[in-house]
Amino acid sequence: MKAILIDDELPNLTNLQILLNTYCPQIEVCALAQSAEQGIIALKTYSPDLIFLDIQMPEQDGFAFLRSLNSYDFEVIFVTAYDQYAIQAVRFSAVDYLLKPINIKELIEAVNRAFKQNQLKSQHKQIEYLMDWFKVQSQKEEQRIALSTVEETRFAKVSEIIRCESSNNYTTFFLSDNSKLxxxxxxxxxxxxxxNYGFIRCHQSHLVNKAYIKSWLKEYGDFLLLNDGTQIPISRGKKQMVKDTLRVF
Incomplete structure (x- = not known):
């Protein structure tokens, strides 16, 4: 995959280039750009498959850079020193990101995901959705979240999510149309x-949309009974938090 690196700080660019050359042989770094303007020139010159893009840059940040483009025929991995609002945006859009200083294992995993996405050509829609995320925030429309599986990227309304259940580093989403992702x-x-959307982490492995909670069962331990009949355990450590959230006295 041909890649260009965009970051206003040259040491960050050279460090990332060294890491990619050392640990990601499937990546060919074609250009280093120290501004969004230089990035656009590199984009037109090399037509890369992948862009490593710093979020916080003077004059024009990474999001503004993407908004200035007419199409997104490439994958994007954001690189940031951590801005909560920015990270929330890329997580909602299921676009990959790396935190500075860059962790080698996370870099390799992100590149491998980008390689697979490039083969599927599915992330382009996710970048478009990332741009829409900001419009949703300003227009107060119902929030959607991008959920990427092996087969597809599903753009689901937050209100459609009944609950989430973890299994190691995977999360299963249960939706109101009876589908699971x-x-x-x-x-x-x-x-x-x-x-911030009414979800409660009632257990280490469970996250529940309180809009779907029917009652609190206490006969055989503490469980949340959902509208679909599912019983979700409440852990001892989170019991008081759940009580406070649901206003149970």
Whole structure:
């Protein structure tokens, strides 16, 4: 895969280039760009398969760079020193990202995912959705979240998600249309994303949309009974938090 690296700080660019050359032989770095303007020139010159894009840059940030383009015929891996709003955006859109300083294992995993996505040509829609995310935030429309599985990327309304259940580093989403989606992300990432949308982390392995909670069962331990009849355990450590959230006294 041909790649270009865009970051306003040259040491970050050279460090990333060294890491890619050392640990990701499937990547050919074609150009280094220290601004969005230089990035556009490199994009037109090399037509890359993959862009490593810094989010926070002077004059024009990474999101503004993408908004200036007419099409997205490439994969994107964002690189950032961590901005909560920015990370929330890319997580909702299921676009990959790396935190500075770059972890080698995470870099290799992100590149492997980008390689697979490039073969499937599915992430282009996710980048378009990332741009739409900002419009949704300003227009107060119902939020959607991109959920990437092996077969597809599903853009689901947050209100359609009944619950999430973890299995190691995977999360299964149970939706109101009775469909299930297995996503290769740990549940704690979605706990952070969905906490502002009425979701409760009632157990280490369970995240529940409180709109679907019917009652609290206490006869044989503590469980949340959902509208579809599912019983979700409440862990001892999270019991008081769940009580406070549901206003149970």
């Amino acid at each position: 297995l996503v290769s992300k740990p549940i704690y990432e979605y706990d952070e994303l969905l906490s």
